[in-house]
Structure formats: structure tokens, C-alpha cells
Amino acid sequence: MSDPFSGVRLNLGRRHLQDRFFQWAGGSAIFLSLVFLALLLVSLVHLGRGAIWKTEIALDIGPVAQMADVQQGAGNTGKMVREAMFALFPDVIGRADRRRLLSLLSPDAQLELAAALRNGRPVGQHRAEGAGVGGKLQVWLTASDTLDMVEKGAVDLNVPEERRLVSDRESGWIRQLEENGAIRRVFNTGFFVSGDSREPELAGILSALVGSVLSLFVCFVLSVPVGVLAAIHLEEFSSGRRWAGLVEVFINNLAAVPSIIFGLLGLSVLLGTFGLPRSTPLVGGMVLALMSLPTIVISSRAALRSVPLSIREAALALGATRVQTSFHHVVPLALPGVLTGAILAMARALGETAPLLMIGMVAFIADVPSGPLDAAASLPVQIFLWADSPERAFVEKTAAAILVLLVLLVAMNLLAILLRRHFEKRFKETRGA
Amino acid sequence: MHGTAKMPGICARSLSRRSSRAGFSFGRTFPFGQRDPVGGNDGFSLAGRVRPLEMLVRMLLLASSLVAILVTIGIVLSMAGEAVAFFSLVPFSDFLFGLDWSPQTAIRSDQVGATGSFGVVPLLAGTLLVSTIAMLVAVPLGVLSAICLAEYAAPRARSLIKPVLEILAGIPSVVYGFFAVLVLSPLIRALGEELGVRVASESALAAGLVMGVMLMPLVLSLSEDAISAVPANLREASLALGATRGETMARVIVPAAMPGIAGGVLLAASAAIGETMIVVMAAGMGARLTANPLEAVTTVTVQIVALLTGDQAFDSAKTLSAFALGLLLFLLTLLLNVAAFRIARQGEKQFV
Numbered sequence: 001m002s003d004p005f006s007g008v009r010l011n012l013g014r015r016h017l018q019d020r021f022f023q024w025a026g027g028s029a030i031f032l033s034l035v036f037l038a039l040l041l042v043s044l045v046h047l048g049r050g051a052i053w054k055t056e057i058a059l060d061i062g063p064v065a066q067m068a069d070v071q072q073g074a075g076n077t078g079k080m081v082r083e084a085m086f087a088l089f090p091d092v093i094g095r096a097d098r099r100r101l102l103s104l105l106s107p108d109a110q111l112e113l114a115a116a117l118r119n120g121r122p123v124g125q126h127r128a129e130g131a132g133v134g135g136k137l138q139v140w141l142t143a144s145d146t147l148d149m150v151e152k153g154a155v156d157l158n159v160p161e162e163r164r165l166v167s168d169r170e171s172g173w174i175r176q177l178e179e180n181g182a183i184r185r186v187f188n189t190g191f192f193v194s195g196d197s198r199e200p201e202l203a204g205i206l207s208a209l210v211g212s213v214l215s216l217f218v219c220f221v222l223s224v225p226v227g228v229l230a231a232i233h234l235e236e237f238s239s240g241r242r243w244a245g246l247v248e249v250f251i252n253n254l255a256a257v258p259s260i261i262f263g264l265l266g267l268s269v270l271l272g273t274f275g276l277p278r279s280t281p282l283v284g285g286m287v288l289a290l291m292s293l294p295t296i297v298i299s300s301r302a303a304l305r306s307v308p309l310s311i312r313e314a315a316l317a318l319g320a321t322r323v324q325t326s327f328h329h330v331v332p333l334a335l336p337g338v339l340t341g342a343i344l345a346m347a348r349a350l351g352e353t354a355p356l357l358m359i360g361m362v363a364f365i366a367d368v369p370s371g372p373l374d375a376a377a378s379l380p381v382q383i384f385l386w387a388d389s390p391e392r393a394f395v396e397k398t399a400a401a402i403l404v405l406l407v408l409l410v411a412m413n414l415l416a417i418l419l420r421r422h423f424e425k426r427f428k429e430t431r432g433a
Numbered sequence: 434m435h436g437t438a439k440m441p442g443i444c445a446r447s448l449s450r451r452s453s454r455a456g457f458s459f460g461r462t463f464p465f466g467q468r469d470p471v472g473g474n475d476g477f478s479l480a481g482r483v484r485p486l487e488m489l490v491r492m493l494l495l496a497s498s499l500v501a502i503l504v505t506i507g508i509v510l511s512m513a514g515e516a517v518a519f520f521s522l523v524p525f526s527d528f529l530f531g532l533d534w535s536p537q538t539a540i541r542s543d544q545v546g547a548t549g550s551f552g553v554v555p556l557l558a559g560t561l562l563v564s565t566i567a568m569l570v571a572v573p574l575g576v577l578s579a580i581c582l583a584e585y586a587a588p589r590a591r592s593l594i595k596p597v598l599e600i601l602a603g604i605p606s607v608v609y610g611f612f613a614v615l616v617l618s619p620l621i622r623a624l625g626e627e628l629g630v631r632v633a634s635e636s637a638l639a640a641g642l643v644m645g646v647m648l649m650p651l652v653l654s655l656s657e658d659a660i661s662a663v664p665a666n667l668r669e670a671s672l673a674l675g676a677t678r679g680e681t682m683a684r685v686i687v688p689a690a691m692p693g694i695a696g697g698v699l700l701a702a703s704a705a706i707g708e709t710m711i712v713v714m715a716a717g718m719g720a721r722l723t724a725n726p727l728e729a730v731t732t733v734t735v736q737i738v739a740l741l742t743g744d745q746a747f748d749s750a751k752t753l754s755a756f757a758l759g760l761l762l763f764l765l766t767l768l769l770n771v772a773a774f775r776i777a778r779q780g781e782k783q784f785v
Contacts, residue, residue: 026581
């Protein structure tokens with residue numbers, strides 16, 4: 001009986017163990033999540049980094065006189081490209097072999113050449129020998145995705161030939177081209193300035209990006225005014241009334257409805273009942289607007305709620321009507337917060353895919369849409385479509401498109417953070433005054 | 434102060450979740466216990482002097498706030514309409530209790546299985562399997578991280594770690610789907626081969642794991658809010674009686690925060706059931722009744738997408754069944770959401 005606390009001490013170690021367990025388990029949960037995030041980002045960068053390059057083959061195209069014909073709209077660039085390719089490998093004779101040889105070039109190489117000639121751009125350099133009208137020009141044309149993959153080291157040449165994308169014959173040709181200095185890597189401008197294509201080496205994100213921007217524009221124009229007005233009504237004009245509680249319940253539930261349900265709504269009502277055109281940014285934007293509406297209402301209400309009550313009382317005391325109080329005093333103060341919420345809702349809408357699949361924005365669209373009534377894809381849908389494509393070369397395109405999407409999302413979130421900083425600063429001033 | 438003021442890094446998705454939490458509270462509370470001095474019939478409204486323009490503005494405001502109700506009614510009506518048409522072709526009991534899902538349309542009428550079969554049980558089983566895996570990942574990760582952040586992390590570390598974790602919630606699900614297909618599935622397959630287990634190329638496990646990580650910030654955010662909403666005097670009383678931090682957490686704070694945490698878990702479950710892109714890309718298409726997470730399963734959302742992408746006749750049973758599935762999905766998630774809000778609200782009441 002010397003130490004009355006001996007019983008307590010006996011257990012203390014075990015009890016502290018529990019404390020340490022929580023600390024350890026929580027810490028490793030956070031660590032695991034961070035590791036996953038790092039793995040996700042690193043693998044995306046790893047997979048997508050190749051897409052900023054593309055491979056080109058140098059061809060001696062000519063004679064120059066024929067190129068002038070093309071500029072006038074005549075002439076056969078296909079034939080010119082083919083002959084130049086065969087001239088590089090005079091020993092390749094058979095039809096099948098020659099076709100395989102041509103498959104090292106992008107199928108649209110002739111169009112690329114024709115377009116370059118029509119634009120009047122300098123298409124290549126004169127070879128030292130034989131300048132003049134009869135001479136040839138060295139022109140760099142886009143290589144096929146197969147060649148591109150070999151150049152980027154995505155094809156393991158140690159694998160047995162029959163299980164490989166490239167035959168020994170083809171890899172021999174590629175090696176010969178490399179030795180002649182006829183292969184180069186350039187920045188892939190096409191990825192950013194052209195639309196979708198069946199050919200991975202030509203596919204770009206511009207059409208999807210424009211489609212996304214148009215959809216988001218429609219979404220913003222529809223959802224932000226309605227959402228903000230609804231929030232003003234609920235927060236400033238009807239708080240405490242019974243049916244306002246009912247509206248709140250509806251909004252909270254709507255915010256948690258799966259996004260694909262909004263797609264079904266769009267399919268059956270917007271496309272079915274109202275007969276709006278399928279696959280357009282107009283319908284896409286409307287569906288996204290319905291989806292973002294509850295989010296915007298909820299965040300706008302939070303922003304309105306954080307405006308001090310004294311502002312309202314002061315305005316009312318000076319004889320302002322309630323509409324004047326709201327629109328002249330409360331709303332301007334809450335505006336940065338409202339905009340922050342709206343931007344974050346737009347960021348969420350930008351990444352949304354499922355509802356757009358429902359209204360047919362999965363069609364293959366190569367042209368850049370010029371308005372909200374043109375058929376269009378959107379960036380996340382494009383990612384989904386490319387991820388589904390069997391060609392190995394689409395993997396890096398998909399990862400690169402994802403990186404572009406993530407950069408856009410980061411930019412939107414940064415904008416929201418900056419706005420909020422501004423908001424918080426203003427608040428201190430208001431309180432101090 | 435604590436709830437809405439801070440918004441983390443990439444948090445588009447989490448914002449909506451976080452703010453939907455705002456709905457848990459009862460709206461404004463006012464000092465001195467008075468009712469809203471601005472709203473309501475408080476005897477100060479100048480009814481005779483309402484200006485016509487202001488009336489118009491208020492009508493506009495009212496109309497805007499009714500849109501939410503209209504949209505909900507629109508969802509229910511549009512899907513119910515198509516679903517009723519579907520149930521005139523396929524008996525309701527066949528749909529709800531059928532064990533076979535093969536919604537092909539017949540080319541010849543005498544073909545075997547010409548009518549297709551629309552039993553939703555395999556789809557629900559698949560949905561349940563994937564969601565369970567996701568919750569097994571999201572709940573422990575989220576709740577334990579929330580405990581750690583709320584109780585053990587230094588304020589600086591907390592303000593640094595939380596926004597980074599919220600990035601996970603801001604990444605679009607199509608990105609997770611791509612990651613599941615391209616990185617995680619091959620990894621799981623390689624691991625399976627190593628252990629001598631056959632793993633399908635599209636597995637419920639890969640989809641569920643990735644979905645769990647995606648939903649983790651939602652659970653984290655709602656749990657942390659619930660934990661920090663527990664009154665400080667409960668915690669202090671427990672510590673003052675000589676309980677360790679761990680004991681205080683396990684026996685006082687977590688039980689007190691339980692309603693909020695449970696609400697968050699239910700909301701996460703609802704999100705898991707409705708999640709589309711990850712399962713479309715990573716879980717598979719074939720309906721099969723299995724509890725093996727290494728096999729491919731299909732879910733309700735996957736089938737909706739599969740049935741409705743591409744051009745179909747609008748009145749075939751195949752197309753209409755997608756709306757019946759949609760209605761089912763809507764009702765399921767609605768049930769979970771209502772339960773989540775109810776439970777969370779109950780939890781808020783207990784300390785008032």
C-alpha cells in the first residue's frame with residue numbers, strides 16, 4: 001500500500017498505446033492517400049510526356065514545277081509523296097511491301113503537303129544538288145503512329161516479331177531512315193491546334209476544348225444567374241418560412257443526385273420532348289447547368305449568410321426597401337464569395353463526363369465547333385473516347401489531354417482562391433469601418 | 434467561421450459536398466434569440482409602398498428558387514414516364530427479381546431469348562460489390578485521417594495536408610477511370626499472377642479501390658467537420674478526468690461525432706452507387722452474379738451508359754430499360770441522401 005497509483009501506472013503503458021495507435025493509423029491513412037495522389041500524377045506525366053513531340057520523316061519531293069501546279073489546285077500530292085518514299089528505298093518492289101513502306105508515313109501526309117503548298121508557306125529546303133524548277137525540295141512530313149511509338153521507345157524490339165507492333169522489315173527501314181538523318185522529332189503543335197482524328201499522330205484536343213468551353217459558357221449563363229437569384233430569395237426574402245425549408249430539402253437532395261441522372265433528364269426532356277439537337281454544346285451546357293445549380297445555390301447562400309447582419313440593418317434603417325438592401329448592399333459584399341462558388345461549380349462541370357455521354361456528345365467530331373449548335377465533343381468525353389481506343393499511341397494522347405484538363409482545373413481553382421483572399425480582406429475592412 | 438471560410442486547393446467536387454453540409458444547419462441563427470428582423474412578417478413591411486419593379490424582381494427571385502423543385506419533378510416525371518412504358522413491356526417482378534441481365538434485341542422473333550431478359554439483380558450485386566470495396570477504402574482512410582488531422586496534427590501541417598488531400602476530390606472521375614485501367618489493373622493482375630490467382634483484366638477490385646480513394650476526401654471532410662463540431666467541454670472534461678487523448682477520442686469524441694460521420698459515410702455510399710465513369714472504364718460490361726472482387730462485374734450506371742450510347746429506337750424495351758434503371762438509381766441514392774441528412778441533423782440537435 002505504499003503507492004496508491006500503482007494500479008493506474010500498471011495500465012498506463014497500455015492506455016498510451018491506444019493513443020499511439022490513433023496517431024499511427026491516422027498518419028498512415030494520410031500517407032497512403034498522399035502516395036496514391038503522387039502515383040496518379042507521376043504516372044500521368046510519365047504516360048503523357050511523349051505527346052508534346054511528334055516524329056517526322058524527310059522526303060525529297062519534286063520536281064518543284066509540279067508543286068506550283070498544286071498551288072493552283074491541280075497536281076497529285078499523293079503521287080509525289082509516294083514516289084519520294086519509294087525513291088528512298090529503291091529495293092522495295094512488291095505491292096504489299098510498298099504499302100507497308102508507305103504505312104510508315106501518316107495516311108494524311110499528302111493532305112499535309114497539299115495544305116502547306118496551298119498556304120504558300122515554304123514547305124522545305126532546296127537540296128544542294130539540282131536547284132531550280134526541275135529540282136527537289138526536302139520536306140518534313142508527319143510519320144505514322146507506329147514509327148512515332150518506335151522512336152519514343154514504346155515498342156520493345158526484343159519481343160518476338162509476331163507479338164510485336166513492328167516487323168523486323170519495318171524496323172530495318174526505320175533504322176535506315178535514322179542513319180540517313182531523315183527522321184526528326186519536333187514539337188507537336190497539331191495536338192493543340194487540330195481536332196480529333198482516327199489517326200493518333202494527327203489527333204488533337206482543340207475541337208474538344210472548344211466544345212468544353214462552349215458547354216461551360218452555356219452552363220455559366222444559365223446556372224449562375226438562376227442559382228444566385230434563388231440563393232438571394234432563400235436567404236434574404238424567405239428565411240424562416242416553411243416552404244423555404246422545403247426548397248432547401250429539394251436543393252440538398254438535388255446536389256447529391258448522381259450526375260448520370262441529369263444526363264437521362266436531358267435525353268428524355270431536352271432531346272425527346274423539346275427536340276433540341278443532339279451532341280451539341282447547347283444541350284450539354286443545359287444539362288451541366290441543371291447539375292451545377294444546387295451547388296451554386298448552396299455556396300451562394302453561404303456567401304450571403306456571411307455578410308454581417310449589421311449591413312442589412314443599416315440599410316433598412318436608412319429607409320432602403322428590402323430589394324434595395326439586398327441588391328445594393330448585401331449582394332455586392334457577397335459577390336466575391338458567390339463568384340468563388342460559381343467558379344468551383346464550373347470546374348466541377350468541366351470535368352463531368354457521364355451526363356454528356358447520355359446526350360450523345362460521344363460522337364466522333366473532328367471539326368472545331370463554331371457555335372453552341374454545332375455537334376461537339378468535350379475534353380473529358382474526348383479523354384474517355386481516346387482511353388477506349390485500341391491504338392497504343394492514343395495512351396500518351398489521353399494522358400496528355402488529362403494533363404491539359406488538370407491544368408485548366410488548377411487554374412480555375414487558383415482563380416477561386418485568389419477571389420476568396422480578396423473577399424476575406426474586404427471583410428476585415430467592413431468590420432473595421 | 435470554420436465551416437465555409439476556408440476552401441481547399443482543387444476542391445470542385447468537395448465544395449459541393451462541403452457546402453451541402455451547410456444544409457445540415459437550420460439556417461441563420463440570430464443574436465438575442467430574435468427572429469429574422471429582415472425577413473418574415475414582422476410588422477415592418479411597407480405593404481402599401483411596394484414598387485412594381487420590385488415586385489417584378491421578387492417574382493423573378495421566387496421563380497429562380499422554384500427551379501430546384503421543378504428540376505426534381507422533371508427528373509421524376511421524365512424517368513417515371515419511360516419506366517412505366519418499360520414495365521408495360523417487361524413485368525415489374527421480372528425486372529426487380531430476375532437473375533439474368535441480357536438486354537439484347539432480337540433480330541428474328543423465333544430466336545432463343547428473343548425478348549432479352551431484364552433482371553436487375555446481377556447489376557445491383559455488381560454495384561454493391563464495387564461500392565463495398567470503395568467504402569472499405571474510403572471510410573477507414575477518411576475517418577482515420579480526419580481523427581489525425583483534427584486531434585494530432587499541428588495546425589500548420591493540417592493547413593498544408595488538407596488542401597493537398599482535397600485535390601483527390603477535384604480530379605474528374607474519367608481521370609480515375611483511366612488510371613484504374615492503365616496503371617492499377619495491370620498492377621493487380623501482375624500481383625495476382627505472382628500469387629497464382631487469376632485476375633480478370635477488368636476487375637471490381639481496381640474500380641472499387643480507385644473509387645474509394647476518390648471518395649476519401651468527402652468522408653474526411655464531413656468527419657472532420659463532425660469531430661470539430663463536438664463541444665470543447667466534452668473533450669476537456671474527459672481529459673480532466675485523466676483519460677488519455679486516445680481514450681478521449683475513442684470513447685467521447687468519436688461517439689459524439691458519430692451522427693455526422695455516419696451521415697458522411699452514407700453520402701459517400703450514395704456517391705459510390707451513382708459513380709459512372711470509373712466503373713464504365715474499369716469494371717466491365719458483362720452482367721455476372723459474383724462476389725469475387727477479382728472478376729469483372731457490371732453496375733447499374735455502366736448498363737445505363739451501355740444502353741444509351743449510340744442510336745437506338747426510343748421505344749424498344751432495351752432503351753426504355755435504361756430509364757427504369759435510372760429511376761431505380763435515383764430512388765436508391767435519394768433514400769441514402771435523405772437518411773444521411775436526417776442522421777446528420779439529429780447529431781446537430783444533440784448539443785443545442
